[in-house]
Amino acid sequence: MTAPTEGRAIGAPRPRIEGPLKVTGAARYSADNAPPDALHATLVGAPVCQGRIVDVDASAALAVEGVVRILTWHDLPTFGPVPPWQAAVLNLPMQSDRIQHEGEPVAIVLATDIQAAEQARTMVTVRCAPTPPVLPGQGRRNLITASEEVDESGLVEGERGAPFRIGDVDAALASSAVRVSETWIQPSRHHNFIETSGTVARWDGDLLTVWDSAQASFIVPNVIAAALQLDPGNIRVIAPHVGGGFGGKGWVWPHQILAAAAARIVDRPVKLHLGRADQYTSTGFQPLLDQFLELGATEDGRLTALRHQVSNITSMTEVYVEAATEVKDLYACPAIDVSQSVEPVTVNLPTPMRTTNEGCGLWPLESAMNELAHRLGVDPIEIRLRNHADREPTTGRAWSTKHLREAYEEGARLFGWYSRPRGGRSEGNWRIGTGMASSTMGQIRFPGNATVVLQRDGDVVVRVDIQDIGTGLQTLLAQVAAEELGTSVEAVRVEWGDSDLPSTGPMYAGSGTVANTSAVALACRDIRKQLGEHSDTDDVLDALRQTDLPQITGDGRYELPNRVPMDMYGGDSGYAIRSFGAVFAEVAVDPELGIMRMRRMVGVYDCGRVMNARTARSQMIGSLVWAWGKSALERSELDPTTARWMSKNLSSVHIPVNADISDLITIAFIDEPDPYASVTGARAMGEIGATGADAAIAEAVFDAIGVRFRELPITPKRILDALAEMGR
């Protein structure tokens, strides 16, 4: 463990540079932009979950004062094909009378004020010929077979959900001394970000300006241009702040295209900001997952077999695979067999969400490891150490760096793991239990681009088209520039959130840190290199002043090995690259009332070099809050008759509030640089804290009351029903 070195910029717990903008309300989000003459748009959603539109009667709605136009599919152009892995939905709405899911846009109301647009949309009558719903459990599970190729966009997640097999799992299971074989379920959950998605579109001749809420603004022009058959170079995207994305604003959703299309039809700027209820059907959600997982082990707890079969729901017309099997590289195991399937049901299309892939897959894997440890009477840490993967199991590659053992050790020390009471204890009406799990997150990397300008007065400007998704990346970039150039962090100004700036990769799963801290470091080194041609001083400002240049500009291009547009888990670096961690939970359960409380949590993470101790800690606390939400509260339920999301508001769809979260959360980092992951030694951190923590919490519940929950969330109803079934 290394503390940030005094005087060094990287690693220091710097407050966020955009913090004052946010707390004073000066930060401009997409919906804060209303060009003069803009029309306000609301969407009329399909009232049924599938079928055909018979007709749309807008006469009453058109009579509302302020309503200018109501567009139906007859009014919209035929969209061109949109690129996969950039556009979320490929079968775009409002192209025919077909209804693909409840809430799918079937009409767009345009009015001079939002009140009129909201009133009118309730007055549009949509008559449908419905087709019966297909609910989870009623659909056909389709096995995912082929691995998909990385396309030129670079955004295809290559091996997402592809089947993988080594060894003979059947034989290994048959001869294993111990076997855990269970099904784990987690519900559909929505992102529930504070800022609902929204797009403001303005045409100036052939030029389109889009103010948007997006985690990857560089793909917005590609998708809109493809749909409307334009040159993407004619589209400017302004997207500085994102009021929460968590994956839900990662790809381009239909409303972003519809806003631009509507603005072109009416020849006026259009502001289409989704309402809270719209959000549940207009973008994605994390799908309901059913995971069958089997572990075989020897008597001393060494894994002999891992079988993992994942099924998630998807929409009727498109495939989203929640790649939970990507946890197959966590433990050394000679026989592995994983596969995924999708079940089309009549809902909107799912999408990645805090935390995708491993966040889903560790729920069964880490739960199963805990069950195995319990079955064998071995400490949960010990069983993980016995199965520690010294190399990446599925490829045999060496890890770039891996400090998971240290994370277990440090976590155990901070938590007091080895002195905990086993089998729970009582405190008043509460039963107290403890549990732990591993965390891991694969690295998804993209190239990055940045420009750094050093001015004669000592000011430094970093220019890069990143989005502020709330992680504090801008601050990290200022720290990197300051350290590389030897200036103060205060001297660095970061410009971001505008497609006129150097284009860079997306803000997905921490990939923004890897790509952009690297690009900024390289741009600074480019400045040093250029100045080195003029001067031999180490002080860049002195060197600049020895020239007659007003300023000097450095370009930084961070390339992946073999210059691929995207790689996963190390790609062609020759190493396996992954972040790791260990998480510990103490939970209290009141068996009479069925309620449970977070008492304390400890998380220790190995994510390469920590760029900013404060934002990193915040990111991990936030991840544990999400994990608590997943474990105890969150689920989006479908009405079994209409296949409609039951509640579409933040009052009835519970996410944690402050009162749910213990102030005894301890976060620590191993903080060792990973020289293969990035130029700066950083590895993507993303929401690694939300991986494995659900299994640690469920284990703590088991420790407290002796009930194994394999379906999340663990609600009072489930606790009381389970205890009643056990006759307690």
Place this chain on the structure above:
Amino acid sequence: MHPFAYARPHDEAQAVALVAEPGSTIIAGGTELLNWLRLGITRPDNIIDIGRLPDRANIGLEDGFLTLGALATLNQIGEHPTVGEHARVLGQACLLAASAQVRNRATIGGNVLQRTRCAYFRAAEPLPWACNKRAPGTGCPARHAMNDEHAIFGWTDDCVAVHPSDPLVALAALDADVDLVSPEGARRLPVGKLHLAQQEAKAIGHDPATQETVLRHDEMITGYRVPLLPGARSAYLKVRERQSYAYALATAAAVVQMDGDTIQSIRVALGSVAQRPWRLLRAETSLPGNRLSADTVREAVQWDLDEARPLSGNAYKVRLARNTAVRAIMAAVES
């Protein structure tokens, strides 16, 4: 949301006259009416803002009663020392309701007239499914579908909704009266008689789904009167999935008078189990004269819960309601 006229009367007489006009709806704190307007649950022509009527936010003692003006906010009541001294259960119930921001606006008059949080009822217009409260005669999907948080007492096939108020449960356990005014004059009712369970509405020939109270459309709540009970101890317990800003799965308000170790009198109301606070009358009758113990209390409360009629998804609420009531009674005694 649809356009409406807005009026702010200066005094109660003017307010009463305006409220009596057809198509009028009262607004005070506005925390609930705004939801209804946005969802299309109600579409009033006139909104009568009584929020600034004078002298209606008072909290005080009068002739053996604690009096509350209808415009007192939940936070004002919850934090008021007189309430804490004489009606602890009510103060606790107020502070466990909603969020701090909502409690600063929400009034005790409006709070008891909030409507169920049933997700079928709370859908935005146009209503995507059946609901006998929203569209009478269409049916009750919760009766056989998603009903984990619905009623275990008093429901009919027409509607299985529960009332979500916290303060109402405390007021019921305290045997409070509610004061009403209309152009016909003032009247006073026991709080426990204000709301109707679906079965009760049906029994008197009303629509079980829509007839939720005995209030007439021209009536307005002006305040409450809570009888002071010497030596009484009280407590409110709320069980919910998250620790703040959540409606209850079950609540219990208990008011107990003890004579040494012996229960002298006891009143217990359950919340979120029916469309009105549900008094545990068997326990209230059988427990006085008994020595206090958790087992005795549990047995007596169980007798009331034996009458529960759980739905397909909420059998857990019977056990939860029992345990919540026992806990609240024990907490009241220990207070």
